[in-house]
Amino acid sequence: MKFELQHTDAQSKARAGLITTDHGQIETPIFMPVGTQGAVKAVHMTELESDIKAQIILGNTYHLYLRPGLDILEQAGGLHKFNSWNRPILTDSGGFQVFSLAHNRKLTEEGAIFRSHIDGSKHMFTPERVMDIERTIGADIMMVFDECTPGDADYSYAKKSLALTERWLDRCITRFNDTECKYGYTQALFPIVQGCVYPDLRKRAAENVASKEAEGNAIGGLAVGEPTEKMYEMIEVVNEILPQDKPRYLMGVGTPANLLEAIERGVDMFDCIMPTRNGRNGQLFTRYGILNMRNKKWANDFSPIDAEGRSFVDTLYSKAYLRHLFIVNEILALQIASIHNLAFYLWLVKEARTQIIAGNFSNWKKYILEDVSRRI
RNA sequence: GUAAUUGUAGCUCAGUUGGUUAGAGCGUCGGAUUGUGGUUCCGAAGGUCGCGGGUUCGAGCCCCGUCUUUUACC
Numbered sequence: 245m246k247f248e249l250q251h252t253d254a255q256s257k258a259r260a261g262l263i264t265t266d267h268g269q270i271e272t273p274i275f276m277p278v279g280t281q282g283a284v285k286a287v288h289m290t291e292l293e294s295d296i297k298a299q300i301i302l303g304n305t306y307h308l309y310l311r312p313g314l315d316i317l318e319q320a321g322g323l324h325k326f327n328s329w330n331r332p333i334l335t336d337s338g339g340f341q342v343f344s345l346a347h348n349r350k351l352t353e354e355g356a357i358f359r360s361h362i363d364g365s366k367h368m369f370t371p372e373r374v375m376d377i378e379r380t381i382g383a384d385i386m387m388v389f390d391e392c393t394p395g396d397a398d399y400s401y402a403k404k405s406l407a408l409t410e411r412w413l414d415r416c417i418t419r420f421n422d423t424e425c426k427y428g429y430t431q432a433l434f435p436i437v438q439g440c441v442y443p444d445l446r447k448r449a450a451e452n453v454a455s456k457e458a459e460g461n462a463i464g465g466l467a468v469g470e471p472t473e474k475m476y477e478m479i480e481v482v483n484e485i486l487p488q489d490k491p492r493y494l495m496g497v498g499t500p501a502n503l504l505e506a507i508e509r510g511v512d513m514f515d516c517i518m519p520t521r522n523g524r525n526g527q528l529f530t531r532y533g534i535l536n537m538r539n540k541k542w543a544n545d546f547s548p549i550d551a552e553g554r555s556f557v558d559t560l561y562s563k564a565y566l567r568h569l570f571i572v573n574e575i576l577a578l579q580i581a582s583i584h585n586l587a588f589y590l591w592l593v594k595e596a597r598t599q600i601i602a603g604n605f606s607n608w609k610k611y612i613l614e615d616v617s618r619r620i
Numbered sequence: 621g622u623a624a625u626u627g628u629a630g631c632u633c634a635g636u637u638g639g640u641u642a643g644a645g646c647g648u649c650g651g652a653u654u655g656u657g658g659u660u661c662c663g664a665a666g667g668u669c670g671c672g673g674g675u676u677c678g679a680g681c682c683c684c685g686u687c688u689u690u691u692a693c694c
Contacts, residue, residue: 278655278656280656280657283658285658286658304655307656307657336655337655338655339655341655341656344655345656345657361657362657387655392655436655462655464655466654466655467654467655468654494655495654495655496655497654497655498654515654515655516654516655516656517653517655517656518653518656521653521654521656521660522653522654524658524659524660525653525659525660525661527652536651538650539649540648540649540650573659577659578658
């Protein structure tokens with residue numbers, strides 16, 4: 245993997261860059277649609293590629309390990325071949341799911357013991373095991389196994405949790421360096437900065453992560469219950485320290501406004517379930533605000549879903565029709581909303597990139613920020 | 621016509637031997653959702669208990685009349 249920093253904004257920390265992987269290039273800042281179980285829910289790969297213009301998608305280690313399992317993934321020749329997505333893929337390590345989803349989890353120095361949310365079966369994730377699993381999945385970018393500290397953790401817990409994440413990080417790197425991709429292309433490993441909402445912990449974590457000289461770095465443990473302002477503050481602390489010449493990935497974030505604020509603070513990559521999950525629940529993000537498609541006011545509004553939207557669904561279908569589809573629980577509603585929201589997110593980061601290169605990012609951000617957060 | 625049966629929220633229905641402010645599901649309306657357990661979660665509005673009279677301290681529940689639903693018989 246290679247990262248080329250193409251342009252840095254004069255008035256802010258915003259950057260435009262280019263990541264090159266064996267499965268193609270990624271223009272940053274970028275938003276990565278989440279495909280937890282090997283599929284972006286309700287969306288075809290053809291739509292992701294041609295219409296949404298996704299450049300990289302996510303898969304999830306915890307979910308793919310449980311189903312279909314490593315045997316099937318290896319027989320398939322890796323996730324790219326299995327799900328027919330030929331562009332870059334990033335896998336989350338499953339750290340988040342072990343803590344948010346699995347039953348009866350127990351942390352030890354060795355790793356995390358947990359029970360499957362599907363059948364209750366007992367499993368153990370160690371840093372080494374997770375590296376092996378991500379090798380088998382075959383993502384272009386692998387994430388280290390960490391503990392995602394809750395946003396409301398007290399200082400002493402956050403400090404202890406960070407220390408464990410740091411010891412696991414070293415073990416991940418060792419195992420990663422001792423192994424190689426099973427399918428003939430290269431994989432990169434991104435470490436994750438934790439430290440909750442405590443600046444000194446975040447600073448220490450970022451310094452430790454930076455010292456590993458990884459191909460890219462991630463900021464985790466944000467948007468997990470802490471105030472939004474704290475999140476922005478932590479991004480600033482961390483990005484002061486993370487290397488300039490490597491991509492920075494803010495995990496699990498966020499709203500359109502969150503993206504703009506984080507881009508301004510020097511973040512290059514994002515993923516979030518919000519455009520897809522909220523889309524499936526009837527919420528549409530647009531350039532001029534957020535719509536709840538179940539609201540009655542759209543019942544007889546026959547104007548396009550989004551007159552300025554870039555995806556084919558935006559002008560093919562009316563608001564009234566989409567509302568109808570949601571009210572009667574048609575599957576097509578979920579597909580339309582997911583495509584629209586993802587296309588909007590991808591447009592937002594592409595436009596941010598264009599504005600950064602044009603030297604106009606801060607002005608543009610101010611101009612658009614209130615619009616995208618408004619409820620209409 | 622006779623006998624039985626039914627009537628409670630927009631819909632389908634609970635509602636104990638009569639006992640505070642009559643409930644549920646669905647629907648309607650609104651909100652939530654941040655490294656996804658694949659139609660989720662939370663909240664709100666909505667009823668003169670068919671109508672009229674009576675008994676009772678108190679009636680959705682008991683009595684009378686009337687209208688109504690369904691069925692059987694003549």
